[in-house]
Amino acid sequence: MSSDDDRPLGSLQNGHKVSPAGVRQNGHPKEEASDSPMSEDEDMPLSQVTAPKSEPVTPAKSLRNKRAVPVESSSDDDDDDSPLASSPAKQSAGTSKVSTANGHKAVKAENDDKRSSAPTKKKRAPAKKEPPQKKMKRDPDASEPSASEGEEFKPVKNEKMPKKRKSKVKDEAGADAEDGETPKPAKKKATTKKVKDEANGSETPQPKKKRGKVKDEGEEEEEVFRWWEAQQNNDGEVKWQTLEHNGVIFPPPYESLPSDVKMRYKGKEVDLPQESEEVAGFYAAMLETEHAQDATFNKNFFEDWLKVLQEHPPRNKIKIAKFENCDFRPMFEYFEAEKAKKKALSNAEKKELKKQKDAFEEKYVTCLLDGRKEKVGNFRVEPPGLFRGRGDHPKKGALKFRVRPEDITINIGEGAPIPVPNMPGNWKGIVHDQTVTWLANWVENVNGNYKYVFLAAGSSLKGQSDMQKFEKARELKSHVDRIRKDYSADLRSKVMADRQRATAMYFIDKLALRAGNEKGEDEADTVGCCSLRCEHITLEAPDFLIFDFLGKDSIRYYNRVSVDPQVFKNIKLFKENKEDSDNLFDRVNTSLLNKHLASYMKGLTAKVFRTYNASITFQQQLDEGTPTDATVQEKLNAYNHANRMVAILCNHQRSAPKTHEQSMGKMRDRLRSLKYDRMKLRHVLFSMDPKYKKQKRYTDDESDLDDDWIEEHEDSLQKKEIEKAEKKFTKDNEKLVQEGNKAQPDSVLQEKIEAIENECKRIAKERGTGKAKLKRERAPEKIEEAIQKLDERIKTFKLQMDDREAGKEVALGTSKINYLDPRITAAWCSAHNVPIEKIFSKTLLAKFPWAMEVNDTWKF
Incomplete structure (x- = not known):
């Protein structure tokens, strides 16, 4: 959820107090939603997402008219997620109408006087078409899987790397092919058509809506509104004409723990009522985190919990007075066991649960804005829990109350159906404010900040806000x-x-x-x-x-x-x-x-x-x-x-991730595995013809490969091959049984494992001899070519390692999301033949579709 710390809305009051109604009734304790901008994982370039080797890399220019995949909205580093105009505040006459939760009309709350500082929209002519850009070639060496992954016992497989070939520039419909899909044939570029405005009799050019590709389930993707090509017909204040949505999703009610799971106080089990048990569970779930080691966090939690305990004391009359005497370990162990059970679910069970969740959330995911379907960014109300804050926040550990319909104001088009909450209660208010872009808001109790529900980052309104900012x-x-x-x-x-x-x-x-x-x-x-x-x-x-x-x-x-x-x-x-x-x-x-x-x-x-x-x-x-x-x-x-x-x-610093050294260690091992593959190929050449030993490029041994590491590496390759064979055997048998056929006997798997073990023994005998053989003969020229490609991959991988090390204490995502004009990146990628997927994640491509329109000569 987005907050707007600098825009207090004085007329609205929190109204919460610590009481049975105020305490949040959730299921298992849940981590607080991050208030930070898009995470580093979210911002991972598409090139780093696992995909089949055969997937063509889309050139930067192919993204010119790429379909946006709307995603969850994220707060800007400098409150850029605040409303485009302002927030509801003081009451005044002469503004748009407001309806109460009961449907009676009242005077609408006027916007905060800070609205005047918000940038106003000017009428803009339809965007001119940029000159066509050059097609871009894929560098096959940029981000290839390690040669040690898959065919480790067949070094010659390195020769079968993808050949360089030009990727066809796809149109906007084909450019959004999912990982592993083949690009669709190009379709005609979207054009604009004139639509008569019945109000003034004028004709306004509007872009054609493009049809999305058909999903596997047969469901067609939603159409995309190319707002940057449409003439903006508003006065800079009115953001929309009609708006329909289904409100927000409230978290489920709290479910009590089993009767045998209880916290202890001075060694004695405490029989807590549901209201105080829930709050204790919030802390228990975090028992082994850094938060639970923080004195301020513990102090604030305990103070708020004591207030709840005053109204809902233990049923067995135990008086809780000191934090040090509380033992939340039994609750923590129960939560960990439940997490383990969930993790152990089969893929089919996980898919079924996700299917049910998606079906329930389906109607909340989108809204109708001016007749167009657009994604909603953050339609889930944050569940109750303990406030974490950022840095050394004085209120960390404080209790966050459950948000109820009575706390939430809905903003919706006049005459549109009022959404019904998915929990008992009535909305605090219904407004019809066309000058703001939020769909719902409420005040959180810890800091008194406003939380907003906005459209997704890839929506037209958010896109317009970003473009205006830059x-x-x-x-x-x-x-x-x-x-x-x-x-x-x-x-x-x-x-x-x-x-x-x-x-x-x-x-x-x-x-x-x-x-x-x-x-x-x-x-x-x-x-x-x-x-x-x-x-x-x-x-x-x-x-x-x-x-x-x-x-x-x-x-x-x-x-x-x-x-x-x-x-x-x-x-x-x-x-x-x-x-x-x-x-x-x-x-x-x-x-x-x-x-x-x-x-x-x-x-x-x-x-x-x-x-x-x-x-x-x-x-x-x-x-x-x-x-x-x-x-x-x-x-x-x-x-x-x-x-x-x-x-x-911009001081976007960060502490080096705790897993940085572990990550770098894995990268070093992967680099060694590439060198190992190169060594084996060199030894194959030496076995074919000793003259290769005199060639300078094959003379030196690969660095970092000592005998102990080689032995350990080959053992790990054997284990991986056996695991791979076992998984394939199980999967094949499941398929045979589903088709009504007889499953393969265990002897088939045993034969495969014996073949792998024999191959490993053969490879082990080659250690230290300087010679090696392949299971299948290859021409020396092919092996030389494979070594050359490995050299290129090793060079590329070393550059990736240097880049990772250099950026360990710098947060690159914040500036990329909030401060760097995305058109700089789009133009640079086009000018230097770099696929933009290597820089922008799907999230950012969806957030900045308008930026892909520039040509390679564009400058900030």
């Missing part, structure tokens, strides 16, 4: 020189407020700092530029400033940077006669700063500067650092290096 950043290009000239002059202003404002603008521009907003005492101590305190900056002569503070999400910002001498003097002046806890900029705040910026350009805010600097830096890094004569992997490394520069600029 177009606004591009517009800044024509004003930035004048702005910099002015604030550079104001650095010496005699008016202290102007001098502070100019210094803050210098930091926002040069260091890409966030503007910063005032925070309450009960929020994490995070700051931005305008809220910096004297303690956050240290002066170091002659012109160095050392920044050290907690930024957004409690991520530490530490930077020692050389600044303009006048800026250094100003900071020294601003700190005079102040305590460390005093504000550095005591005469500037975010509102005043943004008001000043808006005088240069309509809609300009400090956030636009951050987007501009990220994208322009990225464009410059790509232009300067992309090698011309290089492999696809070398170009990808250059791309990721440019992305890292932006991530460092």
